[in-house]
Amino acid sequence: MQRTSVRACLARKVSAALLLTALPVAAVAQTAPAAPAVPPVKLGIVTFLTGPAAGPFGIPGRNSAEIMIEMLNAGKVPAPYATAGLAGAPIVPKFVDEAGSTANQVTEFRNLVQRDGVNATVGYVSSGNCLAVAPVAEELKALTVFFDCGTPRIFEEKPLKYVFRATPHATMDSVGAARYVLKKFPDLASYSGINQNYAWGQDSWRDFVAAMKALAPKATVDKELLPKLFAGEFGAEISALLTTNSKIVHSSFWNGDLESFIVQNGARGLPARSTMVYTAGETAMFRLGAKIPDGTIIGARGPHGVMAPDTPLNKWFRGVYEDRFATAPTYPAYHMAQSILGLKSAWDKAAAAKGGQQPAIDDVVKAFEGIEFEGPSAKIRMAIGNGHQGIADIAYGSFRFNKAEGKAEIVDVVRYPAECVNPPANMTSTAWLEAGMPGAKCN
Amino acid sequence: MITAIAIVTDGLVYAAWLFVVAIGLTLIFGVMKILNVAHGAFYAFGAYAAATAIGLYFDRGWPVAGGYLAIATAAIAIGLVMGYILERVFLRRVYGRDEVVVVLITYALFLILEDVLILIWGTDGRSAYQPYTEAGSFTVGGLPLSVYDIGLVGFAGLLAIAASYTIKKTTFGRLLTAVIYDRETAAAFGVDVSRVYTVTFLVGAVLGALGGALTAPKISVTPGLGVEVIVLAFAVVAIGGMGSMEGALVGALIVGLFRAGAVHLIPQLELFSIYAVMALVLVFRPQGLFSRAQPRKI
Numbered sequence: 001m002q003r004t005s006v007r008a009c010l011a012r013k014v015s016a017a018l019l020l021t022a023l024p025v026a027a028v029a030q031t032a033p034a035a036p037a038v039p040p041v042k043l044g045i046v047t048f049l050t051g052p053a054a055g056p057f058g059i060p061g062r063n064s065a066e067i068m069i070e071m072l073n074a075g076k077v078p079a080p081y082a083t084a085g086l087a088g089a090p091i092v093p094k095f096v097d098e099a100g101s102t103a104n105q106v107t108e109f110r111n112l113v114q115r116d117g118v119n120a121t122v123g124y125v126s127s128g129n130c131l132a133v134a135p136v137a138e139e140l141k142a143l144t145v146f147f148d149c150g151t152p153r154i155f156e157e158k159p160l161k162y163v164f165r166a167t168p169h170a171t172m173d174s175v176g177a178a179r180y181v182l183k184k185f186p187d188l189a190s191y192s193g194i195n196q197n198y199a200w201g202q203d204s205w206r207d208f209v210a211a212m213k214a215l216a217p218k219a220t221v222d223k224e225l226l227p228k229l230f231a232g233e234f235g236a237e238i239s240a241l242l243t244t245n246s247k248i249v250h251s252s253f254w255n256g257d258l259e260s261f262i263v264q265n266g267a268r269g270l271p272a273r274s275t276m277v278y279t280a281g282e283t284a285m286f287r288l289g290a291k292i293p294d295g296t297i298i299g300a301r302g303p304h305g306v307m308a309p310d311t312p313l314n315k316w317f318r319g320v321y322e323d324r325f326a327t328a329p330t331y332p333a334y335h336m337a338q339s340i341l342g343l344k345s346a347w348d349k350a351a352a353a354k355g356g357q358q359p360a361i362d363d364v365v366k367a368f369e370g371i372e373f374e375g376p377s378a379k380i381r382m383a384i385g386n387g388h389q390g391i392a393d394i395a396y397g398s399f400r401f402n403k404a405e406g407k408a409e410i411v412d413v414v415r416y417p418a419e420c421v422n423p424p425a426n427m428t429s430t431a432w433l434e435a436g437m438p439g440a441k442c443n
Numbered sequence: 444m445i446t447a448i449a450i451v452t453d454g455l456v457y458a459a460w461l462f463v464v465a466i467g468l469t470l471i472f473g474v475m476k477i478l479n480v481a482h483g484a485f486y487a488f489g490a491y492a493a494a495t496a497i498g499l500y501f502d503r504g505w506p507v508a509g510g511y512l513a514i515a516t517a518a519i520a521i522g523l524v525m526g527y528i529l530e531r532v533f534l535r536r537v538y539g540r541d542e543v544v545v546v547l548i549t550y551a552l553f554l555i556l557e558d559v560l561i562l563i564w565g566t567d568g569r570s571a572y573q574p575y576t577e578a579g580s581f582t583v584g585g586l587p588l589s590v591y592d593i594g595l596v597g598f599a600g601l602l603a604i605a606a607s608y609t610i611k612k613t614t615f616g617r618l619l620t621a622v623i624y625d626r627e628t629a630a631a632f633g634v635d636v637s638r639v640y641t642v643t644f645l646v647g648a649v650l651g652a653l654g655g656a657l658t659a660p661k662i663s664v665t666p667g668l669g670v671e672v673i674v675l676a677f678a679v680v681a682i683g684g685m686g687s688m689e690g691a692l693v694g695a696l697i698v699g700l701f702r703a704g705a706v707h708l709i710p711q712l713e714l715f716s717i718y719a720v721m722a723l724v725l726v727f728r729p730q731g732l733f734s735r736a737q738p739r740k741i
Contacts, residue, residue, distance in 0.1 A: 050558075052665035054566035099667070197714070225710050230671055232662045235456050235592060236706035239449035242586060243707075256568050256663035263572045264661060268580055269587045287570065 038358060040092040041085070041347075043069070044112040046123025047147070047336070051099035052230055052256045056283040057125045057332045061148060062095060063325050064333035065122070068340045069093050071320065077341075078316050080374065086344055087351030089358055094118060098125060102132045109133050113142040119361065120145065122339050125332070127151035127170075127199035134163050143361050143368075147339040148332050150301065151199040152207070152429040155385030162361075164368050166342035166380050166390040167335045168422060170200065171429035173252070173279045173301055173394065174207035175421040175437070180297060180396035180414055181248055181277060182215050192223040192246040192274070194237055194261070196253060201226060204252035204279060210433035222246045230257060238265045246274050248297075254280040262288055271296065281399070282306070283330045285408045289401060296399040298410055303395035304334035306410050308377035317376040338375030342382075342390070345373035381418065384425045391422040417441060448584045450703045456592045458699025459599035463657060464672055465679040465691045466606065467650030473623050473686025474643040476542060477534065480549040482651045482676065483669030484556035485525060489652030490668060491564050492521040493659040497571035507577045514574060518656035519649050525556075526648025530641055538640070553669070561666050568665040575660035595657060599695075602650075606688050619643065623686065678717060682724045684731025693732055697724075 045065045048058025069091045071077045075084035085091055094116055096108050105124075112118045120143040124130045130149035137144040137160075144163050146154065150170035154163065182188060193208065195201035205224070212219055222244035225237045238261075241249055249270070253261055262284060265271065271293040278284070282300035285292060300307055305328065308314045317337055321329040329337075346368035350359035353367065369387035373380055378392040397410035420442035423432035432438070468482045496517035500510050529552060537545050578591040610616040621629040622639050630636045654672070662668070679698055683690020698717050705716035712719075724732060 050561055050566055051667040052568070052663075055568040055665060059566055223710070225706070226713075227706075228714050230667070232668065232671065233457065233460065233658070235589075236449070236453035236703045239453050239586060239703075240707050240710070243445050243449060256665040256668075259568065259570065259663035260661065263570075263575065263663075264589075267576050267578075267589050267591070287568075291572065291576070 038085075038089045040090045041120070042116065042118040043091050043093050043343075044096060044109075044116070044118040044121035044123065045093050046096045046098050046105075046108070046112075046121060047332075048099055048125055049095065049097040053125055053254070054099070056255055056258075056287075056330070057148065058098060060330050060333040061125065061336040064321065064329060064336035065093060065095075065340065067320055067324060068337050072340070072344060078312055081341060081344060083348065086347040087356070087358060096123070098123065098129060102126075102128050105129045106132050106136055109136055109142075109144075110140070113137075113140045119143070120343060120364070122147055122336070122343060124149050127203070130154055130165075131199060134160055137163050141361070143364060145339045145343055148335045149200070151203045153199070153203065155389045156428040156430075159386050160388055162365060164342070164382065164388045164390075165385075166339045166373075166375070166382070168302065168390055168392050168394070168418070169429070170204045170252070171207045171423060171433070172391070172418075172421045173299055174204055175211045175433075176394040176396055176416050177250065177277055177279050177297070177299060178208055178211035178215055179416060179421070179442075181212075181250075183414065184275070184297070184398075185247055188216055188219045188247055190220045190222045190244070190246050191248045191250060192221065192225070192241055192244050193250040194223075194225040194227065194234070194241065194253070195251060196229045196231075196257060197226040198229050200254075201229070201252055205250065207429060207433060208250050208252075208279075210430070211437070214433060214436045230255070232256065232260050234261050234264050238268050238270055241265070241270055242268065242273065244274075248277055249274045250277045250279070252279045254283060258284050259288060262292055266291055266293065280331075282410075283332070285399060285410075286328065286330075289406075289408050290403075292399050292401070292408070294398075294400050297396060298399050299394070299396050300331040301394075302331060302334065302377060303393050303415055304331040304377045305329065307395040307397060307413050307415075308334070311374075311376070313374060314376045334375070334377050338377070338380055338390075341375060342368070342371070342373055342380060346371055378418075383418075384423060386425075391418040393418050394421050445585050446707050448586050450700070450707050452583070452586070452588055452593075453706070454696070454700035454703035455596050456699070457702055458695040459596040460654070460658065461675060461679050461695035461698055462599045462692055463595075463602060463650065464654035465676040465683075465695060466602065466688060467647035467654070468676050469680045469683070469686055469688060469691045470606075470650070471644060471647035472680070473688075474619055475534075475538075475640055477549065478542065478546045478685075479647065480546060480673060481529060481552040481556065482549075482647070483673030484553050484560070485522060485648045485651030485669075486655035486658075486672050487560055487666075487669035488521050488525055488556070489518045489655030490659040490662075490664045491560060491569065491655075492517040492652065493656035494569040494571035494664045495564075497573060497660065498569070501571075501573045507573065510574045510577075514656045514659070515653070518653040522649030522652035523645055525652070526645040527641075529648070530644040534644065535637075553673075557666065557669065564666075566666060568663040569659075570663060571659050573660065591660065598657070603688075603692050610688065615639075615642070675717070678721045681731060682721050684728075684734030687731065687733035690731055690733030 047061040048054040073090045122145045125148040127149040146165040152169040193205045195205040277297040279299040281298035350363040350367035380390040395415045397413035400409045423429045471479045493514045496513040500513040575591045580587045679694040683694030701716045705713045
C-alpha cells in the first residue's frame with residue numbers, strides 16, 4: 001500500500017514537472033490550457049489465456065476486459081459509467097495467464113503487485129486459484145476483484161479486507177438450479193450428480209444437494225460422481241449414471257469437460273433417460289448447438305447472455321462485443337464486465353468523497369464495501385461477506401435448438417430474485433441451506 | 444448384473460485407450476532407453492491434426508466411413524513429421540548421454556511443443572465429434588454402448604497382436620529384440636542401431652499421435668490435453684514394466700478395470716485407485732510386472 005502511494009506520488013510529481021516544461025510551448029501555440037495529467041491506474045487482468053479453460057472462459061473474459069478498459073478510457077460506456085477511466089485516470093491493463101499450478105499463480109500475483117506495481121487486480125476463473133490468492137492479497141494489501149471463480153468459501157472462512165467478488169458465488173447457481181428442477185419435476189424421486197473433483201465442483205454439488213434436501217426432502221441421491229478436473233473421458237461415469245433411475249443429473253462441469261461429457265452421454269442415450277442440468281451450460285450451447293438435446297436445463301451463472309434483460313447497458317455491451325469479436329458474449333465476458341464496472345463504481349465513489357482527487361487504495365476498498373451498481377445483465381449488490389461478496393438475480397431455462405433458424409435458444413426462462421437464491425449477510429451458505437433457506441424471498 | 448457388464452465394458456474401453464497411448468511410450472523406452480515426456484505432445488498434435496482433418500472432411504459432406512481414414516491419415520502424417528524432426532534434430536545428438544539429460548530434453552521439447560500447438564491452432568477448443576456420434580450405439584444387458592468405443596477395443600486388440608507378431612516373427616522385430624537386450628553387442632554383429640532407433644522413434648511417435656487422433660472425436664480438443672495423458676501413460680508403463688509391450692497391455696487392463704470398478708462401486712476412490720494399484724505393484728515388483736530384473740554392470 002505504502003509502495004503504491006509513493007509510486008503514485010512520484011508519478012504525480014513527474015507529471016507536474018512535464019506539465020511545467022510543456023507550458024511555454026502550449027502558450028506559444030495559443031491552445032486551450034491542458035488539464036493536469038492524471039497518472040494511469042495499472043490494472044492486472046488474470047485469466048486463462050492458454051490451456052483447456054482459455055477458449056470457453058479465459059478468452060471471453062480477456063476480450064471483455066479489453067473492450068471495457070478501452071471504452072472506459074474513451075468515456076464511451078453508457079450511463080452511469082460515461083466518465084472516463086477510473087475517476088478520470090486512464091486504465092493501463094497488464095494481462096497475465098492463469099494457466100499453470102496454483103503455486104505459480106501465487107507467484108504471478110506477487111509479481112503483479114510487487115514487481116509491476118499494479119494498483120488493483122481483476123481476475124481468476126479457478127476457485128482453487130482464488131482460494132490461494134486471497135490470503136496473499138490480504139498480506140500485500142492489494143485490492144483484488146475475483147471475476148469468475150465460484151466457491152462460496154472465499155469470504156465465509158475468514159473476513160477479507162482487500163478482496164472483493166462482484167460475481168455471486170456457487171450457492172446461487174445451485175439453489176437456482178434446484179428451484180428450477182423442482183418447478184419442472186415437482187414429484188422428483190431421485191437424482192444424480194457429476195461434478196469435477198475440486199473446490200468448484202465439490203461446493204456446487206454440496207449446495208445443490210443441500211438445496212434439494214430443503215426443497216424436496218423426499219428426493220434421494222442415486223449417484224454422486226466426482227471425476228478429476230480435465231478428465232475428458234467419462235465412459236465409466238456415463239455407464240454409472242445409466243444404471244440409475246435418476247430423473248435428472250446435475251453437473252457444474254465447465255470447459256472442455258462440459259463439451260466432452262455432453263457429446264459422450266448424448267451418443268449413449270443418457271439424456272433420453274435423465275434430463276441433464278448444466279449450471280454452466282451456456283458456455284457450450286452455441287458451440288455444440290443441436291448436439292445438446294432439447295429440454296436440457298441450462299444455467300449461465302447469472303441472468304447473462306441470452307437470458308440477460310434488454311437494458312441499454314446490456315444492448316451496448318452485446319453490441320460492442322459482437323462487433324469486435326464476431327461472437328456473442330458468454331457469461332465469463334459478463335462476469336469480467338461487471339467486475340470492472342464494480343471497480344469503477346467504487347473508484348469513482350471514493351474519488352467523489354475526496355473532492356474529485358484520485359483516491360488511495362484504502363479509500364477504494366472502503367467505497368467498494370456494500371456498494372450497489374448496475375451490471376450489463378443485473379443489479380449487483382455487495383450485500384454479503386461483510387460487503388465484499390456480490391449478490392444478483394439468477395435465471396435458468398430449458399435448451400431448444402431452433403431447426404428452422406439453425407440456432408440454439410433458451411426457453412421457459414425463470415428469473416429468481418437475488419434474495420431467493422443467496423444466503424443473507426449473517427449466515428454462511430452452508431448454514432443457510434442446512435437451516436432450510438430461512439428468509440428466502442422468491443416473490 | 445448391469446453394473447458388472449458396465450465395469451467390464453468400461454474397463455476394457457479405458458484400457459484400450461490407455462494401451463494405444465502407452466505402447467509407443469514403452470516401445471521407445473524399451474529400445475532406446477529414452478523416457479520420452481514429449482510423447483504427450485505426439486498425443487496432443489495427433490488429436491489436433493485429427494480434429495482438423497475431420498472438420499475438413501465432414502465440411503465437404505463426404506461419407507462417414509472415410510472420416511475414420513482421415514483420422515488415421517492425419518495421425519500417421521503428424522507422427523512421422525514430428526518424430527523425424529525430434530529424432531534427427533534433437534535426440535540424435537544426445538544418444539549415449541546420461542538418461543536424466545535425455546529426459547530433460549524431452550521435457551523441454553514437450554513444453555515447447557505445447558506452445559507451438561497454440562501458435563498453430565490457437566487457444567479455442569476444437570470439436571470433431573462426427574466419427575463418434577455417427578457410429579451409433581447398441582445395447583448389451585440394458586446398457587447402451589458406443590460403437591466407436593467398442594471399435595476402439597477391437598483396434599487395441601489388433602494393435603497388440605500386430606506388435607507381438609512384429610517383435611517375434613519379423614526380421615525387424617528380431618533386430619529390435621537384439622538392440623533391446625544389448626545395444627553394443629547388436630552393433631558389433633552388424634545391426635544398424637542408428638536406423639533401428641530412427642524407425643522405433645517414428646513408430647512410437649505415430650502410435651502416440653494415433654492415441655490422440657482416436658480420442659479426438661470423443662472430446663473437446665483443447666490445449667493442455669497432453670499433460671493429463673502422459674501421467675496416466677507413465678502409470679501404465681510403470682505397472683507393466685518399462686519397455687515391455689505385454690506389460691503395457693496388462694498394465695492398461697489393470698488400470699482400466701480398477702478405475703471402472705472404483706467409478707461404479709466407490710466413486711470417491713476413482714483417482715486413488717489408479718495410483719494405489721501402481722504403488723502396490725511397485726512395492727512387490729519394483730521393475731514392473733513384465734520387466735526382468737537387470738543384472739548390475741560393473
